[in-house]
Amino acid sequence: xxCSHMYRILKNKRSWLSFCIVLCIxxxxxxxxxxxxxxSNEVFxxxxxxxxxxxxxxxxxxxxxxxxxxxxxxxxxxDDPIQDYQTGYRYILISKIGKKKYVLHKMLLSFVLSFVTMxxxxxVNFMTVSIIFSGGTFTKxxxxxxxxxxxxxxxxxxxxxxxxxVFSIISCFMxxxxxLLGSSMSLFFLDRKYAYAASFLVWFLMILKRDSIVYLFQPxxxxxxxxLVPTIxxxxxxxxxxxxxxxxxxVKYNES
Amino acid sequence: MKAKxxxxxxxLWVFFSFVWFIQNRHFVFQSHLRLSFVEALSLxxxxxxxxxxxxxxALFYTIPFIxxxxxxxxxxxxxxxxxxxxxxHLYVREFIEIVIVAIVFSFMHTFVNVLWTSRFFSxxxxxxxxxxxxxxxxxxxxxxxxxxxxxIYQCFKDLTRQSNVAFxxxxxxxxxxxxxxKLFIFTSWGPMKDLTIYTQWFENRWTIIEFLFxxxxxxxxxxxxxxxxxxxxxxxxxxS
Numbered sequence: 135x136x137c138s139h140m141y142r143i144l145k146n147k148r149s150w151l152s153f154c155i156v157l158c159i160x161x162x163x164x165x166x167x168x169x170x171x172x173x174s175n176e177v178f179x180x181x182x183x184x185x186x187x188x189x190x191x192x193x194x195x196x197x198x199x200x201x202x203x204x205x206x207x208x209x210x211x212x213d214d215p216i217q218d219y220q221t222g223y224r225y226i227l228i229s230k231i232g233k234k235k236y237v238l239h240k241m242l243l244s245f246v247l248s249f250v251t252m253x254x255x256x257x258v259n260f261m262t263v264s265i266i267f268s269g270g271t272f273t274k275x276x277x278x279x280x281x282x283x284x285x286x287x288x289x290x291x292x293x294x295x296x297x298x299x300v301f302s303i304i305s306c307f308m309x310x311x312x313x314l315l316g317s318s319m320s321l322f323f324l325d326r327k328y329a330y331a332a333s334f335l336v337w338f339l340m341i342l343k344r345d346s347i348v349y350l351f352q353p354x355x356x357x358x359x360x361x362l363v364p365t366i367x368x369x370x371x372x373x374x375x376x377x378x379x380x381x382x383x384x385v386k387y388n389e390s
Numbered sequence: 391m392k393a394k395x396x397x398x399x400x401x402l403w404v405f406f407s408f409v410w411f412i413q414n415r416h417f418v419f420q421s422h423l424r425l426s427f428v429e430a431l432s433l434x435x436x437x438x439x440x441x442x443x444x445x446x447x448a449l450f451y452t453i454p455f456i457x458x459x460x461x462x463x464x465x466x467x468x469x470x471x472x473x474x475x476x477x478x479h480l481y482v483r484e485f486i487e488i489v490i491v492a493i494v495f496s497f498m499h500t501f502v503n504v505l506w507t508s509r510f511f512s513x514x515x516x517x518x519x520x521x522x523x524x525x526x527x528x529x530x531x532x533x534x535x536x537x538x539x540x541x542i543y544q545c546f547k548d549l550t551r552q553s554n555v556a557f558x559x560x561x562x563x564x565x566x567x568x569x570x571x572k573l574f575i576f577t578s579w580g581p582m583k584d585l586t587i588y589t590q591w592f593e594n595r596w597t598i599i600e601f602l603f604x605x606x607x608x609x610x611x612x613x614x615x616x617x618x619x620x621x622x623x624x625x626x627x628x629x630s
Contacts, residue, residue: 197569
C-alpha cells in the first residue's frame with residue numbers, strides 16, 4: 135500500500151508543484167541576501183546565509199513557507215485520504231488491510247514525506263549557500279552579541295553549524311507534524327474545504343500564540359531553552375493529541 | 391444554511407477576537423508602557439504590524455476569507471445554469487455572493503476591533519478622534535480589497551478546476567504581492583498601500599481627496615477583475 139501511495143504521489147502534478155514550491159522558496163532568501171551584500175565587500179557567513187537563520191529583511195521567504203506549511207503538505211501528500219474517499223478506493227484499501235493499518239499508513243507517510251521534503255529543501259539550501267557564500271564571515275553583528283544568561287545563544291554563536299543542524303532537525307520534525315496534522319484533518323473531515331480550513335486554523339493559532347512555534351525554526355535568536363523546550367513540548371502534545379484522537383475515532387467509532 | 395452562516399459568523403468573531411487580543415495585549419494590559427491614548431490607538435491600528443496591519447490583511451486573513459467564501463453559500467449544482475436566462479446573470483449572482491462574503495468578513499473584522507477597543511477605552515475619547523467613523527471607512531475599503539481577493543480565487547478556481555489548488559495559488563499570489571510591495575515597491579502605488587487608513591488618519595497624512603482616491607483605486611481594481619473574470623466565466627465548462 136505504501137508503494138502504491140508513493141507511486142500515486144510521484145505521478146501527481148499537484149504534489150510536484152507543492153514540492154517545487156517548498157524547494158524554491160528558500161532560494162528567494164539567497165537572492166535577497168545577494169542583493170543585500172551587493173554594495174559591500176562583506177560576504178555572509180554560510181550559517182547566517184542559511185534559510186532558517188532569516189538574515190534577510192522582512193523574513194518574507196520564511197513567512198511564506200513556515201506560516202502556511204500545512205497547506206503545502208496537504209497539497210503534497212496529506213489530502214490523499216480525501217481522494218481515496220472521493221474515488222471509493224478507501225473502502226477497497228480498508229477491506230484489504232484493515233482500518234487501523236490504513237489510518238496508520240496515511241499518517242505515517244504524511245509525516246515521513248513532509249519531514250523528507252523539508253530536509254531536502256534545507257539540505258539543498260545549505261549546499262547552495264555553502265558554495266555561494268564560501269569563506270564569508272559577515273554575521274550582521276550577531277557573533278559579537280553577548281547574552282550571558284542564554285546558554286543556547288552562546289552555544290549557537292560558538293558552534294554555528296551544529297546550531298543550524300539542530301534547528302534543521304527540529305524544523306523537519308515540525309514539518310512532519312504539520313503533515314501529520316493535515317492527514318489527521320483529511321481523515322477526519324474527508325472534505326478538502328474543511329480539512330484545509332481546520333489544519334490552517336490549528337497551525338495558525340500555534341503561530342499566533344505567545345510562544346510561537348515559529349521560534350523553533352530560527353537559530354541565533356534571543357529565545358533560550360526556557361522558551362523553546364516548553365514550546366516544542368506543547369506543539370508536540372497538541373499535534374499528537376489530534377492525531378491520536380483521529381486515529382481512535384476512525385478505528386474504534388467511525389463505522390463508515 | 392442559516393445555522394451554518396450563524397456558526398461561520400460566530401467562528402469569525404472568535405477568530406478575530408483571538409487575533410485582536412494576541413496582537414494588542416501589550417497595549418491594553420500593560421500599563422507600564424505609559425502611552426498616551428492616541429499613541430496606543432495608533433499603535434494598535436498600525437499599518438506595519440498588528441490587528442489592522444497590511445501584513446494581517448494579506449497573510450492572516452486571506453485564508454479565513456477564502457474558507458468563509460467556500461462555506462457561506464451553497465455549492466451550485468450543474469442544473470443551476472438553466473435557471474437563468476443568460477450565463478451573465480449567473481455570473482452577476484456569483485459576483486454578488488463574493489461581495490456579500492467580503493462585506494460580512496470585513497465588517498466582522500471592524501466590529502471586533504470597535505467592540506474590544508471601546509471595552510478598553512472610553513467612548514468619548516474614541517468619539518473625539520473619530521475612531522468609529524474611521525473604522526467604518528476602513529471596513530468599506532477592506533470589503534473592496536477582499537472582493538478583489540475573492541475574484542482572484544474564483545478565477546483560479548475556474549482555471550484549475552480544483553478549489554484546493556486555487557486556494558493555494560491565491561494565498562501565494564496575495565502573500566508574494568504583499569512582500570513585493572513591502573520589499574521592492576517603496577515609492578509607487580500598490581493595491582495594499584491603500585489599506586493604511588488608520589495610520590494615515592492618526593498621523594494626519596491623508597486629505598479627504600487621498601481617501602477618495604484610495605476608494606476609487608480599490609473600486610477600479612474590483613471592476614477590472616470583474617471584467618477579467620467575466621471573460622473566463624463566459625467560457626467556463628460547467629459539465630466537466
